[in-house]
Amino acid sequence: MAKLEASDAVVFGISIDSPAANNAFAQKIGVTFPLLSDMNRKVLKQYGILKMYNVQKEEYDWAQRTTFVIDKKGVIQSVEEEASAINPNNAVAVCTKLPKK
Amino acid sequence: MRSMHFKSMIVAAVLAGCMAAGAIRAQEDVKVTHTSLKAGDVAPDFTLLDNQWKQIRLSDYRGKKNVVLAFYVLAFTEG
Numbered sequence: 001m002a003k004l005e006a007s008d009a010v011v012f013g014i015s016i017d018s019p020a021a022n023n024a025f026a027q028k029i030g031v032t033f034p035l036l037s038d039m040n041r042k043v044l045k046q047y048g049i050l051k052m053y054n055v056q057k058e059e060y061d062w063a064q065r066t067t068f069v070i071d072k073k074g075v076i077q078s079v080e081e082e083a084s085a086i087n088p089n090n091a092v093a094v095c096t097k098l099p100k101k
Numbered sequence: 102m103r104s105m106h107f108k109s110m111i112v113a114a115v116l117a118g119c120m121a122a123g124a125i126r127a128q129e130d131v132k133v134t135h136t137s138l139k140a141g142d143v144a145p146d147f148t149l150l151d152n153q154w155k156q157i158r159l160s161d162y163r164g165k166k167n168v169v170l171a172f173y174v175l176a177f178t179e180g
Contacts, residue, residue: 009167012157014149017176023152025176034151035176046145048136049172063172066136070144070168074160077140077167091169098167 001032004088007095009069011088012036014043016062038063069094144168 011033022035051064065082078094148158
């Protein structure tokens with residue numbers, strides 16, 4: 001996180017959870033960056049990363065774990081899909097290489 | 102009576118067939134939607150509520166900050 005802030009980046013976590021659930025989650029794991037609620041899955045659809053999860057024979061569409069790095073011009077610099085928990089290393093590497101201004 | 106029985110057997114068979122097809126489809130349907138966005142594309146803008154019920158608009162950071170968007174499955178799970 002410190003490395004990302006040093007590279008002039010802000011971080012947002014995004015899921016389909018409610019703000020209340022995200023806030024409890026943020027407090028539990030001690031994240032300092034905002035967790036955003038995509039409750040109507042609008043952004044997941046915009047970014048094309050809805051994934052079907054089968055839980056006890058019912059299907060749910062939640063996010064495919066993906067990390068996007070967006071530069072100051074609003075242009076995507078990297079897209080990385082994650083198999084398990086999100087790993088910030090690549091995002092740190094990309095951000096560190098981006099121009100500071 | 103006999104034809105009624107026959108009809109209900111057909112209905113049952115068709116239903117069973119549909120259910121089997123549904124089950125097969127559900128198994129195949131572990132759908133992963135891969136994003137069509139790639140490096141070089143403009144990031145779609147959005148406004149979402151953060152965990153303090155504050156609106157966050159992606160385009161507000163344009164010209165100011167690089168942005169890392171980390172999409173996760175569900176809170177209270179392992180990312």
